[in-house]
Amino acid sequence: MSSGVAVDLENITIRFGDFTAVRDANVSINGGDFFSFLGPSGCGKTTILRAVSGFLEPSEGRVLIGGNDMAGIGPNKRPTALIFQNLALFPLMKVWENISFSMEVAGASAAERRKRADELLDMIALGGQGDKLPSELSGGQKQRVAIARALCANPDVLLLDEPLSALDLKLRQHMRTELREIQKRVGITFIYITHDQGEALTMSDNVAVMKAGVIDQIDTGHNIYDDPSTPFVASFVGENNVFRGKVKSISGNEAVVTTNRSGDLLSRITPAQVGNLKVGDDAMMFIRPEALELAPTDADSKTTITANVINEEFEGNSFSVFLEGDGGKMIKMSVPNLGQDHISARGENLSLRYDASNAVTMPAGELASE
Template sequence: MSAGVGVDLEKLWIRFGDFVAVRDANVKINGGDFFSFLGPSGCGKTTILRAVSGFLEPSDGRVLIGGNDMKGIGPNKRPTALIFQNLALFPLMKVWENITFSMEIKGASAKERRKRADELLDMIALPGQGDKLPSELSGGQRQRVAIARALCAEPDVLLLDEPLSALDLKLRQHMRTELREIQQRVGITFIYITHDQGEALTMSDNIAVMRAGVIDQIGDGKTVYNDPATAFAASFVGENNVFRGKVKQVSGDTALIATNRSGELLARISTANQGKMQPGDDAMLFIRPEAFALAPAGASGDHFVTATVTNEEFEGNVFNIFMEGDGGKELKVSLPNLGQSFESHKGQPMTLQYDVQNAVALPAGELATE
């Protein structure tokens, strides 16, 4: 298996009139990586994909594929294949014709194409379905045909624009695994666009978190989830509880934050911001719902939070407790269901504790809106 062809974005700017869709993006995607751009709709991730595929010329900066500058090279000449959000299968062509369209362009004979189509249909586990029309297939099958069609062109880089968003939840989760398997089998670079952090976390080698045209953080799933670089990344990737306040004291990589509602709390400063937070700065402290544990009533200190329980729910694998939180948002706590008995605290104060390693201090910033 080859190492694959990498993609580099260097000082990439894309403007539409006065609107800046992508602002100074610098990304190095290693060959053979499954790389995701994760962000809410309108953050510019699809724009980046279109710049890589060649449908859009950057206003500034460069797109390099395998080290070659792609300036002036059209989408039909780039070693990329794009899978569209709505798949864009050709409705009037049979499945096998769809899959081998790129070979038809190059003038391959019908016999060769048929053979290749059969191979690819086997790979995507749809043997013998070549003579159907796309409309005769189910959503998940169409999905796989679109992947086969893109792979048939033997691209160095496969670009996927939220291809799972039209599928129902079960199928989406199944396709995640399948996509990841296909990527590992063919060994080429996948660039995946999604607003679903679950998809990004489960499939990707590396993730770029985007907000309003800006890349906030690039890292592997664990880094992005456990060690977010910005308040936006912390609030967008996974569920998170935010405590607003000011930095009271910094010692090494931990900061004591004087929060607005919950007293002084201690947290680890995220790696990207170490040395950058000063006492007096506006700060945000993030603790994941699953990072809390029940504490003895009345316990207090710099890693205890006490608040009134407003609601409780049982989700099966976890008990969710909602408490009065900061800034109108509820504080959510998820306790794993280990078979323990659980008495309701609705309307009563409850004390929680957390491990300082699991609380992240960040400079105050824009949060993701849900």
């Protein structure tokens, strides 16, 4: 199998009439990486994938695969293989014919095709199922056949357009692991499109978070979660509590924000915005539900929030406590289930604390809509 080939998008802008689907995207994907585009539906991530696969040409900018400019090269001539959201298996062809379709196109003999298809079927643990029709397979099996079909042509880059979205939760989680394993085994570059942050975080080496045609942040899953660079990323990836206010003081990479509801709070300035944030600016501070805990009585008021409990939900592995928050939004605190009966009572006034290193502040901006 071919080893990973780098994919670079240089200043890509894609317009459909008056509508700009992707604006000035710059992405450089290392060869052999599992790279995800994460964003809500309609953010332009599928459009980017179509530009890489060759189904559409960018209005501006260049797509480079392995350093070669792909301008004017059709999808059938690019070293990419695309897995569609609905898989697009050919329903009238047997499984093995589906898998070896790219070889059929290239004119390989039936015996060669069958041999290769059987090898791939073994790889996806579907040995002996080659003579079935796709309709006779389960959802997860179809998924694997689609992967095998895409890998059959020995592509340098595999493009996946939300291929797991049709599966149920258990299977989806299982397929995440499996996809990652397959990627490691074949060693080629995977570009994955998803609106599911769990998928993006678990599988990817790097993630690009997109909003309305613009890439907000490209980083490892870990950094995206811990150091979001914009309010959109902070609120879209995982759950987050937002506190709005004005910057009161800055020292180094820490800032004190006078919040609208909880007084002065101390936090880190998110790395990407250090230097951009000035005293007096409108700011947003984010604290993850799991970074909040019940405060001891002598807690530092700069990292303490007091609020009334609205509701408490038992989630099995944790309790979610919802408290009255800023501007009609609730503050959520997540407390691991260690055998407690409950955490709080409705209407109780609770004090919560956090570590300043677990809270990030950035210039105010647009949040992800829920």
